[in-house]
Amino acid sequence: MSNIVIKNVSKSFDGVEVLHDVNLDLEEGHIYGFIGRNGSGKSVLFKIICGLYYPTIGSVIVDGIDIHKNDIFPNDMRVLIEKPNFLPNLTGLDNLKLLASIQNRITEEDIILILDKLNLKKDMNKLYHKYSLGMKQKLAVAQVLMENPKMMIFDEPFNGIEEKTVEVIKKILLEEKKEGKIILIASHIKEDIEELADADTIYFVDNGSVNNYKKK
Numbered sequence: 140m141s142n143i144v145i146k147n148v149s150k151s152f153d154g155v156e157v158l159h160d161v162n163l164d165l166e167e168g169h170i171y172g173f174i175g176r177n178g179s180g181k182s183v184l185f186k187i188i189c190g191l192y193y194p195t196i197g198s199v200i201v202d203g204i205d206i207h208k209n210d211i212f213p214n215d216m217r218v219l220i221e222k223p224n225f226l227p228n229l230t231g232l233d234n235l236k237l238l239a240s241i242q243n244r245i246t247e248e249d250i251i252l253i254l255d256k257l258n259l260k261k262d263m264n265k266l267y268h269k270y271s272l273g274m275k276q277k278l279a280v281a282q283v284l285m286e287n288p289k290m291m292i293f294d295e296p297f298n299g300i301e302e303k304t305v306e307v308i309k310k311i312l313l314e315e316k317k318e319g320k321i322i323l324i325a326s327h328i329k330e331d332i333e334e335l336a337d338a339d340t341i342y343f344v345d346n347g348s349v350n351n352y353k354k355k
Contacts, residue, residue: 141167141202141215141289141321143188148197150183150347157183159347161197165323167289170316172332173325174352175344181325182220184349185292188323189218201290216290223279227268231259231278234267235285244286253285254278256311258304272299280308290321297331309335 143165150158158180165171173181186192188199190212198205201213225234235250254260257277262270270278276299283291297305312322312335325344326332329352332341341352 141319143290143321144200145188146198146200148184148187148194148199150180150187150192151195156195157347158187158194158349161349163342163349165321167319167321168316169340170312170322170324170336172336172341172352173323173344173349174327174329174332174341175325176327179344180347180349181344182294184344185218185220185294185323185325189213189216189220189292191220213290215288216292217283217286217288218292218294219279219283219296220292220294223275223282225267225275225278228266230264230266231270231274232263234278235282238282239285242286250281250285253281256307257281258301258307273301273304276300277304284311284315288320290323291315292323294325295327296324297326297328 145161145163148158148161149156161184175181183192187194190206193207199207204211206213229237232250232254236247239245239250251260251263254263257280259274259277259281262274280296283293296308316322324332324335342349343352
């Protein structure tokens with residue numbers, strides 16, 4: 140059973156605390172929503188959970204392993220945090236094929252299938268630097284979904300994406316939840332979070348504190 144345990148995590152930059160004593164126990168089969176304004180600490184928390192940042196204090200245990208003490212990026216976790224770094228002179232498809240070649244878990248057909256679901260198949264052979272903001276965001280979402288990971292982290296995943304495809308992504312995420320995945324989503328749009336996550340799995344992030352969200 141997959142789980143993520145966040146114990147007493149605080150994070151400071153140059154003496155300024157941006158996360159304070161965060162404690163969470165995240166279990167499979169749930170979508171966890173994090174609501175907060177830009178700069179509230181959501182992205183920093185996500186970067187700590189996936190191993191990109193080290194906490195100043197505390198620990199993150201993924202499937203029983205302290206990822207920072209062991210200096211690892213969780214093997215079955217995929218993330219979309221801020222702007223993804225795709226290669227500008229490769230096509231969208233070739234960028235995903237390159238990433239998929241690291242673990243060789245999926246075929247080109249699997250990649251094309253997810254691109255089709257996200258209404259990006261028609262643009263998959265365009266060079267990445269010719270992509271619009273929405274197309275880049277859809278490619279980033281595809282990168283998280285394509286290898287069927289146990290854990291997925293999305294920071295503002297719907298930015299720049301047309302409503303039709305946003306609804307497709309929401310449907311996919313709800314299906315992934317039913318399959319037992321751990322899904323974390325951050326957004327400053329509370330309606331998106333409320334639609335996807337149960338009331339007891341929504342958190343409000345403000346000034347570095349993470350608390351249960353009370354729907355108004």
